[in-house]
Amino acid sequence: MLKPTAPIILFGFGPAFDLPEASPYVMKTETQLMMAGLPYEKDLTGFDKAPKGKLPYIQDGARVIADSTFIRQHIEWSYGVDFDAGLDVQQRAMAWAVERMIEDHLGWASLRARWLDPVNFAKGPAMFFDRIPAEIREKMKAETLAEISQRLHGHGLGRHSDEDILFLGTRSLYSLSQILGDKPYLMGNEPCGTDATAFGMLTHIMAPFFDTDLRRAAESHANLRPYVDRMMARFYPRHLEAQQAA
Numbered sequence: 001m002l003k004p005t006a007p008i009i010l011f012g013f014g015p016a017f018d019l020p021e022a023s024p025y026v027m028k029t030e031t032q033l034m035m036a037g038l039p040y041e042k043d044l045t046g047f048d049k050a051p052k053g054k055l056p057y058i059q060d061g062a063r064v065i066a067d068s069t070f071i072r073q074h075i076e077w078s079y080g081v082d083f084d085a086g087l088d089v090q091q092r093a094m095a096w097a098v099e100r101m102i103e104d105h106l107g108w109a110s111l112r113a114r115w116l117d118p119v120n121f122a123k124g125p126a127m128f129f130d131r132i133p134a135e136i137r138e139k140m141k142a143e144t145l146a147e148i149s150q151r152l153h154g155h156g157l158g159r160h161s162d163e164d165i166l167f168l169g170t171r172s173l174y175s176l177s178q179i180l181g182d183k184p185y186l187m188g189n190e191p192c193g194t195d196a197t198a199f200g201m202l203t204h205i206m207a208p209f210f211d212t213d214l215r216r217a218a219e220s221h222a223n224l225r226p227y228v229d230r231m232m233a234r235f236y237p238r239h240l241e242a243q244q245a246a
Contacts, residue, residue: 002079007039009059011046017124017209020239024107025068026056027200031235032072032193036081069103072193083193091187095194098179098186101172102194102201108157109169110205113212115148120210170217176202177221184230191231199231 010030016022021030033040040058050057050066057066058074065074075081084092114120129137129144152158157165176198185191186198206218206228218224232240 001037001081004038004060004079006061007041008033009043010040011043011050011057011059012055013047013128014042014044015239016127017204017207018243019203019207019209020236021200022128023055024110024200024204025054025103027203028196029056029058029068029071031196031199031231032075032083034235035083035191035193035196036075036079038075038079038081068197083196084187086190087187087192094179095187095192098176099194099197101175102197105157106169106172106176106205107201108152108155109165109172109214110201111148112152112158112165113169113214114204114210115145116152117212120212121145124210166213166217169214173205173214173218173221173224177224180223180227182223185227191234195231199228199235202228203232 010026010033012026012030013022019027021027030040030042046057047055051064052066054066056068056071057064058071060074060078063074065071072083076083084095087095115125126141129141132140149158157168160168180186183189185195187194191199202218202224205212206215206225208215229240
């Protein structure tokens with residue numbers, strides 16, 4: 001496997017909400033960098049320069065790659081990494097389908113529960129606006145929430161009632177639990193690329209910091225919490241140790 005000539009720079013948010021990273025998508029990319037064994041450094045100051053207006057993105061030498069899916073592609077193509085090594089063609093297809101369910105469906109339900117619930121927003125995401133001057137802070141909050149609401153509506157999920165959104169999110173969590181079954185990881189005995197995606201999303205959905213019906217739906221599946229803890233112990237052992245010591 002090839003190695004970069006200098007550490008890859010990963011632009012993220014940093015720890016928040018009793019989690020090692022405030023974004024499930026940054027967690028996904030960071031976990032995949034650790035899976036690949038590639039040297040990297042974390043930069044928490046890059047949001048304003050994000051090429052697509054979102055985190056994560058990476059800088060690898062002179063190249064800047066945005067979006068966690070294309071970062072994975074870059075890692076695989078540039079360094080000869082196969083995150084799905086050992087999987088057959090059908091398993092690889094299944095892993096991709098699961099990833100799309102998580103990011104293109106379950107992730108939107110999670111976004112709704114965290115950002116558009118006033119209590120959860122005030123407790124959590126509102127902190128992202130602390131660096132904005134006080135005189136325009138509330139205006140920026142209102143504009144951001146309106147944009148998120150519009151994005152959810154455009155996606156389609158936001159056109160439904162809260163009860164229907166919970167039903168749809170619950171179906172995805174049930175499916176994820178059934179696919180995991182009694183295996184240690186989604187596709188078998190070792191984590192694949194999609195495990196990084198599932199880990200990032202489930203960690204955020206199940207964070208005790210937020211009180212959501214989606215969290216309770218995830219906790220109703222006996223295999224999801226041990227799965228998250230297994231991934232946390234493997235890739236963020238210091239964070240898990242700090243949690244256990246608290």
